[in-house]
Amino acid sequence: MKNKIQHGKVLTFTAPAGGAVSGNGYLIGVIFGVAAISADEGQPFELDREGVYTLPKKTGEAWTEGAALYWDAANGVLTVTEGVLPRVAAAAAAVAAAATSGPALILPPA
Secondary structure: OOOOOOOOOEEEEEOOOOOEOOOOEEEEOOEEEEEOOOEOOOOEEEEEOOOEEEEEEOOOOOEOOOOEEEEEOOOOEEEOOOOOOOEEEEEOOOEOOOOOEEEEEEOOOO
């Protein structure tokens, strides 16, 4: 196929305000992923948009296996609370409510 540019697993974006920190989740437009490298604001960074990552979760919420997870960018956490937040991942395992992080499978953009 002559018109394929790349696989799309890792994409290069411009680091948002405050920069990008390796291992943190970011939502760029409708594309969610985990920063593969750290970068200062305005500099290029790689966003890995496939796989299972341990990511911060909203404390007080339990996750069930396969539960839809939504990105709360204001607090930098995943939550099971539906609403206006974008669905970006699914729980890869059950996680207790007291936990501060959990395994999340990154989903493709809706």
